[in-house]
Amino acid sequence: MRRGSWHIKSEGQTLTLSRGLRARLDVAASTSLPDAGRTKIAHQVRQDLWRALQGLKGFSPVIKVRREAGQLHVIAGGEVSGHIARDHVECVIQGVLDNPEKRTRWLNYARHKSSKLADRT
Template sequence: MTARWRITHEDDVARIAPARGPARMDLAVHAAWDVPAPRVEGLSRRRFRVEHARQIRQDLWRALQRTRGFVPVVEVMTDHSGEGAQGDGAVDAGAEAGAVRVMVTAGGRIDAPQAPRAAMEETVHALLSNPENRRRWRRHAARRARPRPGDAL
């Protein structure tokens, strides 16, 4: 059985894209939100991003699976400067003090010429804006990103 999804992690950005074909973003919706830092302390930042991306991709696919020619691509980046752990200590103006900023680009490749682009963008925006989805994604990512026995610090 071959892998259906390729997970890459470069420059603190986790990307989930199809294993075959280009990882194009013909459709892209951006969103950002804050996660309280105490809820992500001690977690693997890399796994936290990858698990966020995995859950968002699954929900994105469920929402748009009937759209012919759509192949989801999700990128997740986190900014931990709000917790004072990295960088020059500057906090993003949109971030709460002591919070981790999660920045997502969700969309994907559209291979069908007559795809309802506006409706698709609305659907993706609604998916990313839903606070219940964000809580579920955060809980799942935090659970999966906990340190495991034998992990290097």
């Protein structure tokens, strides 16, 4: 599925949000969050990741969100064209994922409004 200029691919319990059809993770970091809407979490993480790395030439964000055992496992990163300081970029990504204010905002935005939701994407 394509939403705006973002591709959203859902396979089982895993949702992938990327700019193009190909979702390549040259750099990545991960975290776990309480269960919430996968699509909303993916977009919120993507926005904050882009803000943190917008100066990185050739960066294209990729977010994977997997629902498992009542939690969301998030892998954030993306494709980078050109030479990068991989360790530094992954440290920046991890900093975004570990930021308590951002995590709270993401969850408030993506919290399930009703337990009767049929499609909890």
